Amino acid sequence: MKIIHDHAAGIDIGSRRIFISVQGQEVVSFATFTRNFREALDYLLSHGVDTVAMEATGSYWFILYDILHAGGLDVWLVDGRQTKQVPGRKTDVKDCQWIQQLHSYGLLNRCFVAEGDQKEIRSYLRLREDLLRNAAMHVNHMQKALVEMNIRLPEVLSQIHGASGMAVIGAILSGERDPGVLLSLCHTRLRRTKSQEILAALEGFYTERGVFALRIAHEAYLFYMKQIAECDHKLEALLQKGGDGGKGTQSGPRKPIRHNRPDIRDLGAHLLDLFQGRDATILPGITDYTWMQIYSETGNDLERWATEKHFTSWLGLSPGQNSSGTSSRRVKRKGKPLTGQIFRVIAQGLLQSKKIAIGEFGRRLRARKGPMIAIKAMANKLAAQYWRLMVKGTTYVEQGVQTYETQLKKQKEKYLNRLALEFDMKLDKIH
Incomplete structure (x- = not known):
């Protein structure tokens, strides 16, 4: 095999130390503090390295990748499945030497790494999804607290964290216990179609521990919704920054976003x-x-x-x-x-x-x-x-389901005609 990358290095990344292999040099290691990462960059540049390969190990590679990339090196982030070591030869020192050898012969494929505004948007969106999962957990806690007091809102409302459900929960936490007053806080459509069911559901058996659990879950849910709104604000600022203007004209109404719509x-x-x-x-x-x-x-x-x-x-x-x-x-x-x-x-x-x-x-x-x-x-x-x-x-x-089914019928008919020709037979349609 021919060497494709003459001045290549391999890095094995751990939580406490990184190990660097350069062709013709002894393997060196550095700690994982920012100052040591900069020392690693200086070491690579001093030995004429222009390209580096390293595994995508957890989240440890993030800062090292950015520092090396900003220092002018061509950094290759590779999938760990491509750099599996020979059984019985697994050490950090041998790993970085093996990565360097594979990279120098061009046997590794570069992973896709987001950069610029896309990287920022990805970070905020992933954080938003985490916050949504946490908020959903506290919705379940609110449901549990209501059911323990035999307030059967989950059975009569499609979601208790909607406008009507949150208005009723807020009134309960403020001390309101009258089912009629609580019903008046619901949406007009609900009062018109489900008034008797909601009245029966709101006749609960209130306990101090149940109200306390409901308050804790309610406050936690509101906290996460506030954090989600802050993520939306950051995302909006980045999207406004990233466009080139003029080509984003909306020609009509957009598809409705049913759940977790960003503001x-x-x-x-x-x-x-x-x-x-x-x-x-x-x-x-x-x-x-x-x-x-x-x-x-x-x-x-x-x-x-x-x-x-x-x-x-x-x-x-x-x-x-x-x-x-x-x-x-x-x-x-x-x-x-x-x-x-x-x-x-x-x-x-x-x-x-x-x-x-x-x-x-x-x-x-x-x-x-x-x-x-x-x-x-x-x-x-x-x-x-x-x-x-x-x-x-x-x-x-x-084209719709009907067009799809018509195409399937034509394919089946074509297949049957081919079979009939193969067996010297003829197909006749039944009218």
């Missing part, structure tokens, strides 16, 4: 601005919020993936190649990319759709292969269409 003005216009007017929400199941999540993980330059198959493979939505001889086994992939999970969640929602063709495709596949394979196949189709839209500008027109 960002003209979110669709900002995203259209970032993608030069190409609108991902024409694809089924994708709203402005899910589009922003996809952008935060993949960026707006999808040409870094040569084809749609490269893109879906990176997402973990393509079948792996694990065959030997005549046998082929299914191997579960560890560490599924977050973007692939986003497409899976979208596909899971479309699986119940009665009007969208991809939903019918998923239901047919689910009947034969099971729900997991069906969802993955649907997510693969969505991701491929997303790549075509953003790279080639290929538009998407939803």
